[in-house]
Amino acid sequence: MPIQFEKRKEIVARWEKKKKQNPQLRCKHPNIEKEYYFGSPTGDYLCIKCGEAFMKEEKDQLELHRKK
Ligand SMILES: [Zn+2]
Numbered sequence: 001m002p003i004q005f006e007k008r009k010e011i012v013a014r015w016e017k018k019k020k021q022n023p024q025l026r027c028k029h030p031n032i033e034k035e036y037y038f039g040s041p042t043g044d045y046l047c048i049k050c051g052e053a054f055m056k057e058e059k060d061q062l063e064l065h066r067k068k
Pocket of ligand 1 (some may be wrong): 049
């Protein structure tokens, strides 16, 4: 499911709140989705859990590490 550009703020805010309650919390970025802006892909990818943005190369790296 693609993430809309505006949705990122919500995700980040939710994650920051969680982190305040638990500073040890780390996101392993389990779900990275393509970011969309008014229906067009921005070329970036977002972690739907923490809202961190990745470039395609970074996303590929993450997925590579996960398979090990
Ligand atoms: Zn994440």
